[in-house]
Amino acid sequence: MPETSGSPLPEPIPITLKINGSSHSIEVRPWSTLLDVLRDHIHLTDTKIGCDHGQCGACTILLNGQRINSCLSLAVMHNGDEITTIGGIADCENLHPLQQAFIKHDALQCGYCTPGQICSAIGLVSEGHAKSREDIRELMSGNLCRCGAYTNIVDAIEEVMRSESSTT
Template identity: 55%
Template sequence: MHERPPSAPTGTEVRRRELLKATVATGGAAAAAPLLSSAALPEAQAATPPPAAVPVALRVNGAEHRLTLDPRTTLLDALREHLHLTGSKKGCGLGQCGACTVLMDGKRVKSCLSLAALAQGRDITTIEGLAQGEQLHPLQTAFIERDAFQCGYCTPGQIMAGVACIAEGHAGSAQEIRDWMSGNICRCGAYDHIVAAIQDAARQVGRGG
C-alpha cells in the first residue's frame, strides 16, 4: 500500500507556524500582536469610531474644573493629563500598587480604576491639595522626619492612603497600619519608616494608639 504524500500546508498552517516561530524568538505577546491584529478584530469593530466626548465637571482640591473628556478617561488621566496635577502617579494601571491613590469625599480610591465622568459632584483631594499653603499636613511632615521614602514614586499614594488610614481609625497599632496600608506597595521596601510616620501623625492628630 502506498503512503499518501503529505499535503501542502494551508495558508492557516503557514500563519500559525510564523506566529509560533516569532513567539519563540521574541518571548510572546509582542511578536504575536502584528500577526493577529488584522485577523483578531472583526472589520466592523476595527472601524468603530471612539465615543463622543462628554462635559465633565470635577471639584479637585477645592477648585471647580470643567473639562471635555472621552467618557473612558480615568480620573488619574484627567488629573495628570488635563489638570496637570502629576503628584498622583501611574504605576500598575490595575489598582494593585496604590501609587495613584487620592481621596474622594474623604475616602481613598485608586484613581486609575475610577472614571472621571463618575467623579462629578465629589470632593477630590490629591497630594497637591493636602498642605495648607506652606503648612504641610502632619503626615507629610512625619514622612520627612521618618525618612519614609526613597525613590519617592509611591510616596504621594502612600501619604494619601495614610491620611485615610488615620481618619478611618485604623492606626491603633503597627500591625493594624500594615494591614490597612497593604494596598499600597513600596518597591524600595520603606515599610517600617512608613508605618512609623503614620503612627507619629496619628498621635499628633489624636487618632493613634
C-alpha cells in the same frame, strides 16, 4: 489613543470636578480614568501612575475624603465629586502633618510611591480603624514601596495617628 473599531467615537461628556479646592469643568471620553484626567487633562502630575491595575497604590487619591485607586475609576462616573491629591493637602506654606512625619522619619527613598502612601495614610487616619502598628501595616497593604521603606512609613503614620487621637 484607544483603537477605533470603525464606528464613530462617543462624544466627549462634560463633567465638573473639584480638585484640591478648585473647580474644573472639562469634557472627557467615557474611558478616561480619574488618573488620566488628573495627569493628562488638568496636568496635575503629582498623582503617580504605577501599575495602572489597582495593585500598587501609587495613584491613590482622596475622593470625597475616601482613599481610592484613581486608575480604576472612570472620570465620567464622578461628575461633581471632590478630589484631593498630594498637591492639595498642605495648608499654604505649612506641610500636612503626614508630610512632615514622612520627612522626619525618612519614610521614602526614591519617592515615587510617596504621594499615594501619604494620601492613603490620610485616609487611614481619618477612618479611625487602626489602633496599633499591626493595624497600620494591614490597612496600608494597598500601597507598595519597592524601595522597602515600610518600617519608616509605619513610624511616620503611627506618630501622626497617635497625635491625632490625643488631640480629639
